[in-house]
Amino acid sequence: MSTQRPNSRLVTRLLMLVVAMFAFGFALVPLYDVMCKALGINGKTGDQYTQTQQIDESRQVRVQFLATNNADMVWGFYPEAQEIVVHPGAVSEMLFVAQNPTDKAMTAQAIPSIAPGEAAAYFHKTECFCFTQQMLQPGERIEMPVRFIVDRDLPSDVKHLTLAYTLFDITARMPPVVRPVAANGG
Structure with a gap:
């Protein structure tokens, strides 16, 4: 009976450790979001921006767009x-084009970044293809919008922003998905 008591304590401690690890895993997501927002890193740019702003017609900001592929894309x-x-406070839009030149369906994920880094907190995407994974069939081409607002509170010395995307091939990580084909005719 003396070995049963230490075993039950060990099992209880291990179960408590599993519960603590599970809870810590859930806590990491909001912690990561807070860190990225505070530091303006990893493309976290206030994507849930919903405030309405007045447009600052007296000011202009140049927004440059870059698109690159990861090595395997x-x-x-x-x-x-x-x-x-753009004028700070105005809703603006840019279309990005993607085309799959291969003979197989592929899935991609775009990862954004903003430069200069301190301006990331003032760049708010309201719609972006980077929020979801993009699956293209062989030869398929799509236009993908990004809608954004440059905040009126952007420091006045920042007159140029760069929004850059890197496109990653995540096909191997995704289960195969077949899109339904629309029927032709009645």
Whole structure:
């Protein structure tokens, strides 16, 4: 009976450790979001921005767009324009184009970043293709919008922002998905 009591204590401690690890795993997501928002890193740019702002017509900010592929990504990927000029507080939009030149379905994920880093807190995406994974069939081409607002509180010395995306091939990590084909005719 003396070995049963230490065993039950060990099992209880191990179960408590499992529960604590599980809880810590859930706590990491909000902690990560808070850290990224505070430091303006890893593309966390206030994506849930919902405030309405007045447009500052007296000021212009140049927003440059960059699109690159990770080493293993073969898609064509580019913005429709290299840059636009926006007024802080105005909702702006840019389209990015992606095309799968291969003979197989592929899934991709775009990871954004903002430069300069201190301006990331003032760049708010309201809609972005980077929020979801993109699956393209062989030869398929899509236009993907990003809608954003440059905050009126952007420091006045920042006159140029760069929104850059890196596109990653995540096909191997995704289960195969077949899109339904629309029927032709009646």
